[in-house]
Amino acid sequence: GGTPEIRKGLAGVVVDTTAISKVDPASNSLLYRGYPVQELAARCGLEEVAHLLWHGELPTPGELDDLRERERSHRALSPAVRAVVDAIPTTAHPMDVVRTAVSVMGAHDPAAEDPSREATLDASLRMLAQIPAVVAYDQRRRRGQDLVEPREDLDLAANLLWTTFGEEPAEVVQDAFRTSLVLYAEHSFNASTFTARVVTSTLADVYSAVVAAIGALKGPLHGGANEAVMRLFDEIGDASRADAWLERALAEKRTIMGFGHRVYKNGDSRVPTMKAALDRLVDHYGRHDLLALYDALEQAMAARKPIRPNLDYPSGPAYHLMGFDTATFTPLFVVARVTGWTAHVMEQRAANALIRPLSHYDGPGERHLA
Numbered sequence: 001g002g003t004p005e006i007r008k009g010l011a012g013v014v015v016d017t018t019a020i021s022k023v024d025p026a027s028n029s030l031l032y033r034g035y036p037v038q039e040l041a042a043r044c045g046l047e048e049v050a051h052l053l054w055h056g057e058l059p060t061p062g063e064l065d066d067l068r069e070r071e072r073s074h075r076a077l078s079p080a081v082r083a084v085v086d087a088i089p090t091t092a093h094p095m096d097v098v099r100t101a102v103s104v105m106g107a108h109d110p111a112a113e114d115p116s117r118e119a120t121l122d123a124s125l126r127m128l129a130q131i132p133a134v135v136a137y138d139q140r141r142r143r144g145q146d147l148v149e150p151r152e153d154l155d156l157a158a159n160l161l162w163t164t165f166g167e168e169p170a171e172v173v174q175d176a177f178r179t180s181l182v183l184y185a186e187h188s189f190n191a192s193t194f195t196a197r198v199v200t201s202t203l204a205d206v207y208s209a210v211v212a213a214i215g216a217l218k219g220p221l222h223g224g225a226n227e228a229v230m231r232l233f234d235e236i237g238d239a240s241r242a243d244a245w246l247e248r249a250l251a252e253k254r255t256i257m258g259f260g261h262r263v264y265k266n267g268d269s270r271v272p273t274m275k276a277a278l279d280r281l282v283d284h285y286g287r288h289d290l291l292a293l294y295d296a297l298e299q300a301m302a303a304r305k306p307i308r309p310n311l312d313y314p315s316g317p318a319y320h321l322m323g324f325d326t327a328t329f330t331p332l333f334v335v336a337r338v339t340g341w342t343a344h345v346m347e348q349r350a351a352n353a354l355i356r357p358l359s360h361y362d363g364p365g366e367r368h369l370a
């Protein structure tokens with residue numbers, strides 16, 4: 001008898017093997033298929049990283065051309081998806097719009113139920129191309145602006161900025177955005193990826209797995225943290241107030257968004273790369289006030305707790321400087337992470353076992369209707 005050992009939140013539980021990425025908190029490193037994420041962020045776009053995650057190797061020049069051509073051919077917002085987006089009130093969170101849009105994409109894909117690797121790769125590429133169209137259009141319609149048609153001469157990152165803002169962004173902005181997408185692309189068995197694998201383990205289709213993963217990503221303990229960080233910055237307002245604000249927030253036992261991580265207890269391996277990109281954006285936009293607030297809150301936290309910033313801490317203010325609405329930040333995370341999710345869907349299928357753990361019952365003992 002007795003209570004079996006329960007690891008709340010599956011903390012520290014190894015549930016399967018994966019060849020897609022390796023998170024090593026001891027060496028503070030993150031490898032995608034063996035490549036350090038910092039190297040990929042410096043040299044590659046999301047397209048190359050998608051190929052790497054899906055196929056295990058970086059694309060040859062010919063494979064990259066092919067992937068780019070196919071990605072560009074699916075970029076225009078589909079009329080079916082647009083009609084559904086238009087029907088969603090702007091009071092809805094943009095993550096609800098992306099979640100619904102992916103569901104509609106699945107409903108319109110005649111091959112959605114085809115579990116072959118070819119069909120799943122095709123569906124993954126469609127989502128990689130269409131999700132940015134949804135995110136860009138949704139922010140525009142909320143601002144009362146018209147849809148901007150995609151441009152074939154731009155890569156995925158630059159085209160997303162173009163279709164969101166209707167202007168060609170400066171090189172430094174494109175680079176910072178590309179970097180954020182590469183850093184967000186994959187991170188082993190995080191909550192949303194695990195969700196995608198649970199759904200896949202029942203032999204459901206890839207769109208169902210991605211819809212469920214978007215739901216898991218939305219929460220502020222996971223992807224929603226990049227939005228929540230910006231809301232904290234707005235609440236604090238100014239660097240001079242950061243220390244007193246944090247003192248009080250911790251006394252009230254608040255969770256400080258953008259800090260802490262389940263796996264990294266000594267700093268997030270992705271932060272230095274994104275922080276460097278943020279620094280360049282701060283110079284470009286002349287917003288040293290924002291950097292001062294960033295530093296002040298980080299220092300105030302370091303003085304009190306051994307809890308370090310995670311990737312969402314620099315990416316939130318970076319997306320703000322680029323001009324994205326705060327509620328659009330987590331959808332940008334979806335744009336990138338759909339590559340990792342779909343790679344995990346394919347890996348799960350290749351060696352599937354239904355994911356179905358046990359629970360220890362602690363409700364009332366057996367009783368009977370009177």
Ligand code: CMC
Binds near residue numbers: 221257311
């Ligand atoms: N603010 C205040 N206290 C914190 C925080 C935080 N951000 N993070 C951890 N702690 C405390 C926690 O309350 C616990 O205190 P105590 O021992 O007194 O109960 C202690 O630090 C140890 O934390 P833990 O319970 O072992 O942490 P966890 O592994 O369960 O939680 C986390 C990880 C990410 C859920 C948590 O750090 C958190 O809520 N952070 C804020 C949300 C956030 O930024 N999430 C994004 C994660 S990055 C990846 C992504 O974007 O998905």
